[in-house]
Structures are given as structure tokens and as C-alpha cells.
Amino acid sequence: MTPEFAGGQVVIEILYLIASVLFILSLKWMSSPTTARHGIWAGEAGMLLAIIGTLLRQGLHDYHLIAIALVLGTIIGVPLGRVAMTAVPQRTALSHAFGALCVTLVGSAEFYLRTPDISRFMMSVLSVEVILGGLTVTGSLMAAGKLQEILPQRPLTYKGQNFVNFLLLAIALAIAVTLVLNPGQRSLFPFMILLALTFGVLLIIPIGGADMPTVISLLNAYAGLSASAMGFVLDSKLLIIAGALDGSSGLILSIIMSKAMNRSFTNVLFGAFGQVQTSAAGAEVRPVRSATPEEAAAILSAANRVIIVPGYGMAVAQAQHKVRELYDSLTKRGVDVRFAIHPVAGRMPGHMNVLLAEADIPYDRLVEMDEINGDFPQTDVALVIGANDVTNPAARSDTTSPIYGMPILDVDKAHTAMVIKRSMNPGFAGIDNPLYYLDNTLMLFGDAKAFVGNIVRELGGGHA
Amino acid sequence: MNSSSNLINALFIFVLAGFIGFEVIRRVSPLLHTPLMSLTNALDAIAVVGAIVLVGEHKSELATIFGFIAVVAATSNIVGGFFITDRMLKMFKSSRPATKPVAK
Numbered sequence: 059m060t061p062e063f064a065g066g067q068v069v070i071e072i073l074y075l076i077a078s079v080l081f082i083l084s085l086k087w088m089s090s091p092t093t094a095r096h097g098i099w100a101g102e103a104g105m106l107l108a109i110i111g112t113l114l115r116q117g118l119h120d121y122h123l124i125a126i127a128l129v130l131g132t133i134i135g136v137p138l139g140r141v142a143m144t145a146v147p148q149r150t151a152l153s154h155a156f157g158a159l160c161v162t163l164v165g166s167a168e169f170y171l172r173t174p175d176i177s178r179f180m181m182s183v184l185s186v187e188v189i190l191g192g193l194t195v196t197g198s199l200m201a202a203g204k205l206q207e208i209l210p211q212r213p214l215t216y217k218g219q220n221f222v223n224f225l226l227l228a229i230a231l232a233i234a235v236t237l238v239l240n241p242g243q244r245s246l247f248p249f250m251i252l253l254a255l256t257f258g259v260l261l262i263i264p265i266g267g268a269d270m271p272t273v274i275s276l277l278n279a280y281a282g283l284s285a286s287a288m289g290f291v292l293d294s295k296l297l298i299i300a301g302a303l304d305g306s307s308g309l310i311l312s313i314i315m316s317k318a319m320n321r322s323f324t325n326v327l328f329g330a331f332g333q334v335q336t337s338a339a340g341a342e343v344r345p346v347r348s349a350t351p352e353e354a355a356a357i358l359s360a361a362n363r364v365i366i367v368p369g370y371g372m373a374v375a376q377a378q379h380k381v382r383e384l385y386d387s388l389t390k391r392g393v394d395v396r397f398a399i400h401p402v403a404g405r406m407p408g409h410m411n412v413l414l415a416e417a418d419i420p421y422d423r424l425v426e427m428d429e430i431n432g433d434f435p436q437t438d439v440a441l442v443i444g445a446n447d448v449t450n451p452a453a454r455s456d457t458t459s460p461i462y463g464m465p466i467l468d469v470d471k472a473h474t475a476m477v478i479k480r481s482m483n484p485g486f487a488g489i490d491n492p493l494y495y496l497d498n499t500l501m502l503f504g505d506a507k508a509f510v511g512n513i514v515r516e517l518g519g520g521h522a
Numbered sequence: 523m524n525s526s527s528n529l530i531n532a533l534f535i536f537v538l539a540g541f542i543g544f545e546v547i548r549r550v551s552p553l554l555h556t557p558l559m560s561l562t563n564a565l566d567a568i569a570v571v572g573a574i575v576l577v578g579e580h581k582s583e584l585a586t587i588f589g590f591i592a593v594v595a596a597t598s599n600i601v602g603g604f605f606i607t608d609r610m611l612k613m614f615k616s617s618r619p620a621t622k623p624v625a626k
Contacts (some may be wrong), residue, residue: 156567300566314552412556
């Protein structure tokens with residue numbers, strides 16, 4: 059933009075370049091827990107340099123207002139950084155909403171500052187920016203509301219839902235095309251934003267809790283891509299890079315999540331997984347074998363190898379610290395205890411790892427599905443705590459099952475499977491789990507936290 | 523002419539950064555997917571630079587108000603995002619001695 063590259067300009071661009079490098083290093087260091095904390099420092103340093111560089115720009119005069127905004131943001135940010143680990147999924151969704159809000163607002167302001175003298179390309183990118191940003195704002199708020207259980211977690215569906223959604227998006231895109239061809243029609247712009255915001259709400263309404271890991275990742279990708287589009291509009295290389303990094307991260311996670319559920323993106327977004335529960339409910343009551351905490355403790359203490367399979371139920375019951383006590387007391391007895399982590403266990407990618415790490419369980423005891431699945435046949439006890447669909451053997455064998463083809467943890471292949479569960483009600487996706495009726499399965503009925511606590515007490519290692 | 527070469531430059535940067543992102547993030551251990559997401563979220567809040575310019579230049583009332591809210595939203599992501607990522611990563615401990623790198 060500037061005809062001559064003033065000295066100050068060069069300094070700013072170099073600061074941005076260093077910041078970009080630091081951002082890439084930051085992500086590179088996330089590859090292993092041993093280097094991951096360097097990644098944060100690199101990210102923070104990059105951010106600081108970028109903000110300093112921006113404040114050095116010519117043409118800024120209202121530093122007062124900038125300072126107030128930065129302080130206000132910090133005041134809001136600190137409590138958001140201090141939430142309990144169990145609230146991390148909703149916090150993440152909320153931060154996607156904030157990021158997208160920033161992008162949408164900046165895009166809208168730029169629209170009014172630049173139109174009608176705006177190139178067609180610029181207007182196209184700007185439309186991408188605000189449509190993606192807008193739908194991410196409301197979509198993420200809806201996701202956060204569902205995760206916080208302010209909104210019902212069950213999917214809400216109605217006839218013609220997908221048609222209505224597509225129609226809204228199509229109208230928004232039509233307005234975008236009109237604006238590209240004729241940027242003078244500024245009065246259309248608010249409608250485009252409004253449609254994007256509405257589309258975001260409607261997109262998340264039919265999505266159930268079990269699909270949250272995929273949806274959060276997808277919203278992450280959208281937030282990144284809209285920020286990248288903003289980089290195009292502002293001609294900021296740093297922003298293009300940061301947005302592209304965030305976008306590819308979200309995209310990779312979405313791919314991993316949807317593979318782990320054996321479903322396509324479109325299926326997640328438009329399939330309304332949870333609605334099968336109505337048809338699945340009311341199946342005949344089959345007998346199960348159940349056990350008391352004393353019996354469970356006796357079986358566990360006689361075992362050599364135990365694999366614990368945690369799920370969202372463990373998070374809901376806040377049972378991770380009791381699970382840690384169980385881990386300690388079994389390890390003390392010489393039992394080999396490991397944890398099998400399904401990629402979609404919980405409500406966001408990596409959810410279980412964070413909760414177990416919070417409870418001080420060493421991370422080398424947390425094993426991914428593909429690595430641990432072969433070990434179940436040599437395992438004495440597989441203890442399922444609050445997980446359901448990810449252990450459902452119907453996914454392997456029953457072609458009529460809605461989750462057929464989804465990779466699962468082969469809990470049923472262990473010598474004994476024990477499942478802690480509140481009752482025989484079907485799980486989140488509402489699908490009956492044949493695991494519960496197997497001869498080598500023992501049902502442990504009760505609250506996860508209380509039941510694990512009772513087992514620990516029986517083992518004689520608890521504090522209670 | 524100038525603006526179209528800017529555009530091509532920007533596209534090059536976008537595509538290459540996307541590739542780097544893919545290659546780097548593919549290697550992130552699934553163990554750390556949650557902190558990865560909160561970290562990329564904090565980095566993404568670099569959008570704050572665009573918002574700061576809007577507030578600082580004060581070109582119109584609307585732009586300033588939008589910019590102000592945008593700076594607040596992005597800053598809360600930066601502060602909250604780095605903070606919680608750090609808290610999470612501090613929790614990840616190995617049962618092996620800390621000096622030994624993880625096998626593989």
C-alpha cells in the first residue's frame with residue numbers, strides 16, 4: 059500500500075515476521091508433552107511482538123481507547139483462563155465465539171469504511187470473512203450453551219430442517235454475490251450478517267452431545283479460516299498465517315474425530331445422530347450380571363493387568379480424582395493399570411487426557427485406541443467408567459446399528475469387563491450396548507465417583 | 523496491478539502456511555489435542571492487530587465501536603487461551619524420570 063517503505067514500516071514487518079516464526083515453532087513444540095510448554099512461551103512472545111509492532115504503526119492516535127480495550131479484555135480473559143478442567147469444552151467453544159466475533163466486527167467495520175470503492179476480489183474475501191465469522195459466533199455460542207447444559211443437549215430436529223438451513227445459507231451467498239457485483243448496495247450488508255448468525259444457530263440445534271468433539275473442531279477450523287480471510291482484507295501476512303495455522307489445526311482435528319466415529323462431516327452436521335433413541339428405546343429387557351464394590355475390588359486385586367476406559371460419564375461425575383486413588387492402590391499392589399483413550403471420548407478432542415492429567419495420572423499410562431486395542435485379550439479386567447458407545451461391540455458386527463463401522467475399544471475381549479453405569483438406560487446416542495449382556499461382563503450400578511470410591515475403600519487404600 | 527500482485531502474494535502465503543500447519547499439527551500427540559485447540563485459539567486472536575488499528579485510527583464512530591469490542595474479545599482470548607493452555611500442560615507429568623525424553 060505505502061509507496062515508499064519507510065524505516066519504521068520495515069521494523070514493523072520484521073516484528074510480524076518474527077511473530078509468524080514464533081507461532082509456527084509454538085505449534086511444533088506442541089508435538090510432545092516434554093516440549094509443549096516452550097510452545098506457550100513462543101506463542102506469547104510472538105503475540106507480544108505483534109501487538110508492539112501494531113502499536114508502532116503510523117496513523118494511530120487514540121492510544122487511550124486501545125489501552126482501555128486491552129485492559130478490559132484482560133479482565134475478562136483471566137477468569138476464562140481459570141475455569142475448572144471439567145468446563146474446558148464449553149470454555150473452548152466460547153473462545154471460538156469470541157475469536158469469530160472479533161473477525162466479524164472488524165470485517166463489518168472495514169466494509170463500511172471501504173465501500174463503495176472496493177475491488178471485487180476484496181468484497182468476495184470480505185464476504186467469506188463475515189459469513190464464516192458470523193456463523194461461527196452463534197454456532198459456538200450454541201455449542202457452549204449445550205455443553206454448559208443451559209440448552210438441551212438432545213438434538214432438536216424437525217422436518218425440512220436441512221432445507222431451511224441450506225436456503226438461509228444460499229440467500230446469504232446470493233447477497234454476497236450481489237455485493238461483489240455492486241458494492242454500493244450497503245443496505246444489504248446487515249441482512250447478510252443476520253442470515254449468517256441465524257444459520258449458525260440452526261446448524262447446531264440438531265447436533266447432540268456425542269458429536270461435540272467433531273463440531274468443536276469444525277468451528278475451530280471456521281474461526282481460523284475467517285481470520286485468514288481477514289488477513290487478505292487487511293493485507294496482513296501475519297494474520298493470514300495465524301489463521302491458516304488455526305484453520306488447518308481445526309480441520310485435522312475434525313478429520314480425526316469424524317474418522318473415529320466413522321462418519322463424514324456432512325453426516326455429523328446434517329445427520330442428527332441422536333434421533334435414533336426414540337426407535338431404539340423400548341427394546342426387550344435382557345438379564346445382566348451385576349456386582350457389588352466388594353466383588354469388584356476382589357476381582358481387581360486378583361488381576362495382573364487392568365485397562366480403565368474413561369468416558370464422558372467420568373467427567374460428569376467428576377470421578378477423575380477417585381479414579382486416581384484406584385490407580386494408586388492397584389499400582390501399589392503390583393497391578394499394571396493403563397487407560398485406553400478413544401479419540402471421541404468426552405466432549406472435545408483430548409478431553410479425557412486433560413482430566414486424567416489433572417488428577418495426576420502420568421501421561422505415559424494414557425494409551426491411544428490403536429495402540430492398546432491389541433492388548434485387551436491379554437487383559438484381566440477392563441473397567442469402563444462412564445463410556446458407552448465407544449465400547450459397543452455392535453459397531454463391529456451389527457450392520458443395522460447406527461454406529462456400525464465406528465472403531466471401538468475392544469473391551470469385550472478382556473477376560474472380565476466391568477462397567478460402571480448409573481442404570482440400564484441407553485447412552486447418549488440412545489443405542490443399546492450388547493456388551494452389557496455378555497457372560498464376562500459385570501455391571502456395577504451407581505454413580506461413578508461413589509462407586510470407584512467404594513472400590514478404593516474395599517481395597518484398603520482409600521482415604522475414606 | 524499492484525493490488526493483484528498483493529493478492530497473489532497473499533494466496534502464496536495462505537497455501538504455504540496451510541501446508542506448514544498440516545505438517546506441524548499432524549505430529550501433535552493426541553494426548554495434547556485439548557491444549558492444542560486452546561493454544562491455536564489464542565494464536566488466532568492475533569486478529570487483535572486489525573482491531574487495534576480500527577480503534578487507533580478512529581476513522582468513524584461505527585468502526586471505533588466495532589473495533590473496541592473486537593479488541594476486548596480478542597484480548598480475552600489471548601489472555602485466557604495462553605493461561606489455560608499453560609495450566610493444562612503443567613498437569614501432564616510422566617511417571618518416568620523427567621530428564622529422559624519420551625520413547626519413540
